[in-house]
Amino acid sequence: MLLACGGDDKETALTSDVSSEILLEDEIISAKQIKELKNASKVVYTLPSPVEMADILKETEAVYDVYILNDPDAVDGYVTDFKRAMNLGVYFTDLSFTSLFDYAQEAMRFMGAAQTMSDELNIQGVFTEDVMMRIEENMNDKDSLIDIVGSTYMDTDLYLQDNERPVIAKAILAGAWLEGLYIAVSLKTDSEQENQIWKKVGEQKPALGNLVRLLEDCKDAQFDSLLIDLRSLVKTFEAVKLDYQPIEVVTDTASMRTNLGGDLNVLIDKKTSNQIKSQIIALRNSITK
Amino acid sequence: MKKVFAILILYGFTFCAQAQNCNRLAKRSVKNLEPFRFNGSLNKVLLSRGESAELSLILRGGKKYRILVDGGNVMGVLSFKIYDRHKTLVFDNSKHDMAQYWDFNIGATQEYHIVVTYPISNEGYNDVTTRGCVALAVGFLDNSP
Numbered sequence: 092m093l094l095a096c097g098g099d100d101k102e103t104a105l106t107s108d109v110s111s112e113i114l115l116e117d118e119i120i121s122a123k124q125i126k127e128l129k130n131a132s133k134v135v136y137t138l139p140s141p142v143e144m145a146d147i148l149k150e151t152e153a154v155y156d157v158y159i160l161n162d163p164d165a166v167d168g169y170v171t172d173f174k175r176a177m178n179l180g181v182y183f184t185d186l187s188f189t190s191l192f193d194y195a196q197e198a199m200r201f202m203g204a205a206q207t208m209s210d211e212l213n214i215q216g217v218f219t220e221d222v223m224m225r226i227e228e229n230m231n232d233k234d235s236l237i238d239i240v241g242s243t244y245m246d247t248d249l250y251l252q253d254n255e256r257p258v259i260a261k262a263i264l265a266g267a268w269l270e271g272l273y274i275a276v277s278l279k280t281d282s283e284q285e286n287q288i289w290k291k292v293g294e295q296k297p298a299l300g301n302l303v304r305l306l307e308d309c310k311d312a313q314f315d316s317l318l319i320d321l322r323s324l325v326k327t328f329e330a331v332k333l334d335y336q337p338i339e340v341v342t343d344t345a346s347m348r349t350n351l352g353g354d355l356n357v358l359i360d361k362k363t364s365n366q367i368k369s370q371i372i373a374l375r376n377s378i379t380k
Numbered sequence: 381m382k383k384v385f386a387i388l389i390l391y392g393f394t395f396c397a398q399a400q401n402c403n404r405l406a407k408r409s410v411k412n413l414e415p416f417r418f419n420g421s422l423n424k425v426l427l428s429r430g431e432s433a434e435l436s437l438i439l440r441g442g443k444k445y446r447i448l449v450d451g452g453n454v455m456g457v458l459s460f461k462i463y464d465r466h467k468t469l470v471f472d473n474s475k476h477d478m479a480q481y482w483d484f485n486i487g488a489t490q491e492y493h494i495v496v497t498y499p500i501s502n503e504g505y506n507d508v509t510t511r512g513c514v515a516l517a518v519g520f521l522d523n524s525p
Contacts, residue, residue, distance in 0.1 A: 133425055133433035140420025146520075147440070241420045245410065248422055249403050294489040297465075298438055301491075335488060340470050348483040349471055351464075355441060355488035 136301035138264055141180075142241045144271025145187035147291050151275070153284045157197050159277045160185040161270070161379045163204035172212055173313045176259045177378045179208040180266025183244055188274060190236040198236060202226055209247065212259060217246045258311045265302060265317065266378055273375035276368040289364055293331045293357035299324060320374050327366050332358040401452075402426070402513035409450040409517040412481070416446040416519025423516040427498040434495045435516060441488040444521040448481035449496050455512040459497040465490050 139147065148155065161181050169175045186201035188194075206218035222243060229235035251260040275292050278284075303321050306314045339352035359367075406424045425433045439445055451458045457478040462471040470492075473479050496514055 133427075133431075135423065135425075135433065135435045137421050137423075137435060137437040139438065142417070142420035143440075143520075150442075238417070241418050242410075244420050245407075245418070245422045249406065249424075252424070253403070294438075294440070297491040301436060335465075335490060338464055338470065338487070342471075342476075344476060346483075347476070347479060347481070348485065350485045350487070351439075351470060352485075352487035353490075355490065 136304050138268045138298050138302055138305075139271070139295075140241070141184040141187040141244055141267045141271070142237060144184050144268065144274075145191040145237070148188060148271065148274055149191055151284060151288045151291060153278050153280050153288060155188070155192060155274065155278065157189060157194050159274060160188065160197075160201075161204075163197075163200040165379065166204050166207045166211075169208070169211075172259060173262055174378075175208050175211050176262035177266035179205060179212065179247075180263040180268075181270040181375075181379060182208060183240070183247075183263070184267045184270035184274070187237065187240050188271075190240050191233060193233055195230040195236075199226070199230065205243070214247055214250050217243055217250060258309055258313060261305055261309055261314075265306065268298065268302060269371070269375050269378065272371050276371050289359050290357045292364075292367065293333065293359050294355070296328050296331055296333060299328055316377075317374075320370070320377070324367070324370050324374070327363060327370060330360070330363040331367075334358060402515075405450055405452050405513055406515040406517070409448055409515040412448055412450070413446055413517055413519035416444070416521050419518045419520055421518065425496075425514055425516075426511060427496070427514050428511045429498055430500040432495050432497040433514070433516075434493055436491060436493050437518065438489060438491050439484065439486045440520070441486055441490075442522070443486050445484045445486060446481055446519045447484065447494060448517045448519075450480065450515045450517070451498065451512060455498060455514065457499075458514060459499055460516075461495045461497075463493040463495070465492070467493065 161178065163182070163185075166178075169178050182201050182205040186198055186205055189198040189201055202218075202223070206223070209218050222239065225239055226236065229239065247263065248260060251257070251263075272292060272295060275288050278288060280288065299321070303318065303325060306318055306321070334356040336354040340349060341352070342349040402424050406422050410418045410422065421437075423435055427433060447460070447462070449458045449460045457480060459478070460473050461469060462484075464470050471482060471484075473482065476482070494516065496516055498512070498514065
């Protein structure tokens, strides 16, 4: 989403980022490339959407329990717009998750919860009767269902962009991403699946940095408490080592495709994973309770 | 007073029309991703001539991605470049006939930076337009053969 909270600071932020990169990787960056990157006047940090978070969870091939998700009947307990927005994000991820994992009945309940939150936030034209009907008609068609979820998330985002409500948009984004991590760390699995899940969690380290930047950019006091917790999580994630192998770039012009090869090893020790887990659970519960 | 009111109304209509056009363009870009699954994050931005926007996003290992830019019929072709986390250039559409979409097979999950630029001069397109909407959409598929 290209919805900025505070537009003027972005160029400065990118410039300082790039400057530190120059010091570290002087030999591989040409002056021309740096100039092009510096000239980008609008810089946007993104996070995986609820649809992508559900897809990441699907890749782990773990068996999930719907009871770890948020209670769809808890909607009445969220009385401020900020809390509603965070939980709309949570419900979007729960909805994506239940849609992708074939929990059709539960998906309907989460769609209802998301609709209620959306109405309370006065987000118009998203959860329309037509959309709700399409969901009912496609309840047993996983692919169609997840496409509808993706499109309602997109329409919510567009509405908030057009109506200049960046704080609500960012709160939804934060809630959705944190719920995805919460689902991942809340599973009881065998050790092989656990390694797979923690690899996925570790891969989210750059996204965590992006989330902090996004919320800092908002300069809104409602994010203060969340930012304190997220910065603490960033500190814990510092112990997660991402060991990247060099990228091999191979382009096939005829098929309009480029292979960006390479490999990534994620190294997390038990103490760090336990700490990450307890911090994420506490963070998520502070949103939903 | 009447004049000010009329200007405000006109401004309001122009703003709404621009937002609607931008949304239409963005939704069209999502449709054009097929058969790739839209990743759920729609990106649209207003750019002036010579101006760029950078999107920082994580592409996942083991996935195929389609990255598509769309400036509509008025703005014409856009330049887009992709840099890896070291800010090393890994793709430049000017080397591929200014293709407005490209597919990528990703080996390892990492952060990439997409820089979209509205070129200062766009031959064959409306040179009057100095500012317009740009949509950037990303779709993914499993990287199975």
